[in-house]
Amino acid sequence: MKLFVGLDVSSFDIKACFLNGEGDQLNSFTVSNDLPGATQLRDEILKTTQNQSVSEMKIGLESTSVYSFHPSMFLHNDESLRALGGQVLVMNPKQIANFKKSYSDMDKTDEIDAFVIADYLRFGRLPMSIVKEEQYVALQQLTRARFQIVRQTTQEKQRFLQYLSYKCNTFTEEVESSVFGKAMMDLFLESYSLDELSSMPLEELADYLRTKGKNRFPDPEYVAESIQKAVRSSYRLDKVVEDSIDTMLATSITLIRTFEKQIKELDKSIERIMKGVPQTLQTVPGIGPVFAAGIIAEIGQIERFENEAKVAKYAGLYWRKHQSGRFTADDTTLSRNGNQYLRYYLVEAANSIRRQIPEYSDYFAKKYQEVPKHQHKRALVLTARKFVRLVDALLRKNQIYTPKRSVINEA
Structure with a gap:
């Protein structure tokens, strides 16, 4: 027999609908969205297939964040369902909504949604994703959390620069050194007034930078001199x-350092x-475990994409067309x-790889020169689009990276 189980999951319960290969409804019921409820659901599936030869079993549910996570993992890891060849699949809610439009005079209820999901599974020609193994789920949680913290760090650094412009409005123009280095951050934490910095002996300020920067400044005297020049020319x-700005600078520095520590963890x-x-992305120069993890955790099984173009579209690495009559816009x-x-x-x-691989470096430079606006961003995104072809080839064929093979795959 063929069994298709559609699940409509909420925070409180799970609506289930069982269909056979002909689309006949075998069962429909509701269980609680917890361990006892999922166990009852599993038992109902086993009861339905008892003494039957199962040729296909698919259990489907929409990807609804934390609500669907626990039941999907419970069913995916259940040994009795695996022994029957059961597959647990997750679907984009938009795909289910579009599929439902093919039914006429159908109301919006959870029971009906469970039926539609089961029927969607029965047709089986539309994109679906097999539930990922725990290690990929863990990676996705970690890499997504990292993404959010990196974004928070960037936002906080922008606020810090705004506060700094209030305290010393010419600092970033005069000082040719990163304001986010340890020595500079420590200097701002000292809450020196501009007059105090201006009157500080040059050698004392240089020694401070040398000590706090652990001798990483190539010319601390020059940096100290540029700091004092900025201080003397600022309002x-x-x-x-000034005291309030110093407080905000100190708070911002604390936040930035906390974020950076969390990213390291x-x-x-x-x-x-x-x-x-097991993966081969880290054989590409410039790709470490973090970038590789972020990519494979989101792609999952590469086989669910027809080709590299589908991967690029899934990532949003494509441009909208702006065309009217014979006119096609260049700046989209x-x-x-x-x-x-x-x-x-x-x-x-x-x-990262454009700094390591000449082929990508040349490609970036070429795209950079093609337009007068948004040069860096456009060239970088186009380089990422080119990189997708390599990612697809390595994951699909489980190859290690070699420059010669890269050229062959992208020809």
Whole structure:
């Protein structure tokens, strides 16, 4: 027999609908969305297939964040269902909504939604994803959390620069050194007034930078001199305002350092899991465990994509067309659709490999010169789009990277 189980999952319960290969409804019921409820659901599936020769069993549910996670993993890992060849699949809710439009005079109820999901499984020609193994689920949670913290770090650094411009409005123009280095951050934490920095002996300020920077400044005297030049040419603030700015700078520095520490901890956890994940992406120069994890955790099984173009579209690495009559616009925007996490890790990885692989470096330079606006961003995204072809080839064929093979696959 063929059995298709559609599940409509909410935070409280699970609506289930069983269909056979001909589309006949075999069972329909509701269980609670907890361990006893999932166990009851499993038992009902086993009862339905008892003394039957099962040729196909698919259990499907929409991807609804944490609500669907636990039941999908419970059913995926159940040995009795695996012994029957059961597959647990997750689907994009938009695909189910579009599929439902083919039914006429159908109301919106959870029971009906469970039936539609089961029928969607029965047709079987539309894209679905097999539930990932625990290590991939863990990687996805870690890499997505890392993405969010990186974004928070970037936002906080922008706020920090805004606060700094209030305290010393010419600092970033005069000082040719990163304001986010340890020595600079420590200097701002000292809450020196501009007059104090201006009157500080040059050698004392240089020694401070040398000590805090652990001798990483090539010319601390020059940096100290540029700091004092910026301080002397900046506007002075009322003490009440300056004290408030110093407080915000200190708070911002604390947040940035906390975020950076969290990112390092996440990276350690990602690297630990990646040691047990078979993959070949890390054979590409410039791709470490974090970038590889971010990519494979979002792609999952590469076989669910027909080709590399589908992977690129899933990541949102394509441009909208703007055409009217015979006119086609040259300046179009990157799609805002797609998986933002996959897009981020592909772009970051592309930015890394272009510094390591001449082929990608040349391609980036070529695309950079093609347009007068948005040069860096456009060239980097196009390089990421090119990189998708390599990712697809390595994952699909389980190959290790070699420059010669890369050229053959992309020809």
